[in-house]
Every structure is written in structure tokens, then in C-alpha cells.
Amino acid sequence: MMLKDNRFIAPLRSVFHWLLPQSCFLCGADSENAVCALCLQELMWTKNACTRCGTVLSLDEHICGQCLRRPPPYQHLQSVFAYTYPTTKLIQAAKFQRNFAVLHLLGQLMAQQLVVENRPDVLIPVPLHPHRLRSRGHNQSVELAKRISRQLHIPYDDSACIRRKNTPPQTRLSARLRRENIKDAFDVLYCKPSWQRVSLIDDVVTTGSTVKELAQVLLNAGVKQVDVWCCAKA
Incomplete structure (x- = not known):
């Protein structure tokens, strides 16, 4: 009998992925990792970006004009990849297809590439609403935070912040509607006194509306500085 309920199919796919011989998710070649070395070379790493918001800049700039005029509430944003193919395919698989091998690889690559000059006291993954x-079945930002935490020896906390509004997906909204959609969406349940510097973990940052809103909520709760570490910046 064929299973048509995604609640059963998705977990089975995750189990089968670990039981079957490993192959590259992108090209299908034999590989010890989720993505082979040749395909990894096709990923577009982020270079020459605004240190404040992550927007790509020319070689002689460090902060974009928008951040000079109206800086975001977070202090720094680092993205490891540009949100282009094949990174887009990897993130979609990790996010919607429960491909944890790909998801863990992305977390590993983030931990290897992030520049950690002033270590945060805690990593906080951007929360999902309980319904979503x-x-x-999983929060990709939590899984990324776990991998980064393990490799960089920085604690993470996925219960301090909650998403109290079940907002529609941001993907197809304009920048203005994204800001309105995400307003008052987050609450901080607790904020430890030792959390003076926090890094938010997210998979993709587009307009930055989500991380801006969450960063401001944390600052209002007493955090001194918030940074953003994301897998990709669109």
C-alpha cells in the first residue's frame, strides 16, 4: 500500500538517506559527503559584503549607504553563500525535504567560514511558529545552530525566543509587506544576564525584516549586541 501522508513519508526519507550508500546530492557521483568536492567548488561564497547588513559591495567599501543612513538593529551580518544555484537547491532540500545530511553539511561549512572575532555568548536560531x-517537522535554523555550536564550542538556546504569530511565508511579499507581516511576531521568554552578545542563526536572509524584528526584541530584553549569521544572503 502506498503511503500518501507526508507525516509518514518525510521521516522514512530521512531514514533511507542514512541507510543507503552516500552520493552527491547535486550530481549523483559517489561521495563521502552530501556534496562532492567538485560540486562544492560550484558554490558561490560571499565576498566583499557590507559588514553591517551583508549586501555585496565594491572592493573599496565596507558599509553600504543604506546602513550609513539607517543602520539595522543588529551590529553585523555574515552570510557564507550568495543565494544562487546550487546553494538554493541545497537550502530548499534542507528546509523542505528533511535532508539532514545536506543540512548538517551547510552548518559545517558555516562554522568553517564564519569569522569569529568577538565570540557571542549564545547562538539563538530564528524560531518557527509551532504550527509550521x-x-x-524540523526547524532548519535550529539544526544549523546545533552544528555551529558543536564545532565552535558556543552554546545555543532554541527555547529563549518564540514566534507567537503564525505569519504567512515571507517569500512572495514585498519589502514593505514583509516588515508589516513580521511586526510583533516574536517574544523573548527569558534572557540570561550573561547574554551580552548574541548571534542569531538563520538559513536565508532576504530583506532582513525577520532578523531585524528578532534583534530588536532581544535588545529590548537587555542584550547589548546582536549579530546575524546566516547560510545565504539573497
Whole structure:
């Protein structure tokens, strides 16, 4: 009998992925990792970006004009990749297809490439609303935070912040509607006194509306500085 319920199919796919011989997710070649060395070379690493918001800049700039005029509430944003193919395919698989091998590889690459000059006291993954978490089965930002935490020996906390509004997906909204959509979406349940510097973990930052909103909520709760570490910047 064929299984048509995604609640059963998605976990089975995850199990089968670990039981079957490993092959490159992108090209299908034999590989010890989720993505082979040749395909890794096709990924577009972020270079020459605004240190404040992550926007790509020319070689002689460090901060974009927008951040000079109206800086975001977070202090720095680092993205490891540009949101272009094949990174887009990897993130979609990690986010919607429960491909944890790809997801863990992305977290590993983030930990290797992030420049950590002033270590944060804690990593906080951007939370999902409980309804969306139940539908998807996992929070990709939490999984990224776990991998980064393990490699960089920085604690993470995925219960201090909650998403109290089940907002529509941001993907197809304009920048203005994204800001309105995400307003008052987050709450801080607790904020430890030792958390003076926090790094938010997210998979993709587009307009930055989500991380701006969460960063401001944390600053209002007493955090002194918030940074953003994301896998890709669109």
C-alpha cells in the first residue's frame, strides 16, 4: 500500500538517506559527503559584503549607504553563500525535504567560514511558529545552530525566543509587506544576564525584516549586541 501522508513519508526519507550508500546530492557521483568536492567548488561564497547588513559591495567599501543612513538593529551580518544555484537547491532540500545530511553539511561549512572575532555568548536560531514546526517537522535554523555550536564550542538556546504569530511565508511579499507581516511576531521568554552578545542563526536572509524584528526584541530584553549569521544572503 502506498503511503500518501507526508507525516509518514518525510521521516522514512530521512531514514533511507542514512541507510543507503552516500552520493552527491547535486550530481549523483559517489561521495563521502552530501556534496562532492567538485560540486562544492560550484558554490558561490560571499565576498566583499557590507559588514553591517551583508549586501555585496565594491572592493573599496565596507558599509553600504543604506546602513550609513539607517543602520539595522543588529551590529553585523555574515552570510557564507550568495543565494544562487546550487546553494538554493541545497537550502530548499534542507528546509523542505528533511535532508539532514545536506543540512548538517551547510552548518559545517558555516562554522568553517564564519569569522569569529568577538565570540557571542549564545547562538539563538530564528524560531518557527509551532504550527509550521509541526508541519515541516524540523526547524532548519535550529539544526544549523546545533552544528555551529558543536564545532565552535558556543552554546545555543532554541527555547529563549518564540514566534507567537503564525505569519504567512515571507517569500512572495514585498519589502514593505514583509516588515508589516513580521511586526510583533516574536517574544523573548527569558534572557540570561550573561547574554551580552548574541548571534542569531538563520538559513536565508532576504530583506532582513525577520532578523531585524528578532534583534530588536532581544535588545529590548537587555542584550547589548546582536549579530546575524546566516547560510545565504539573497
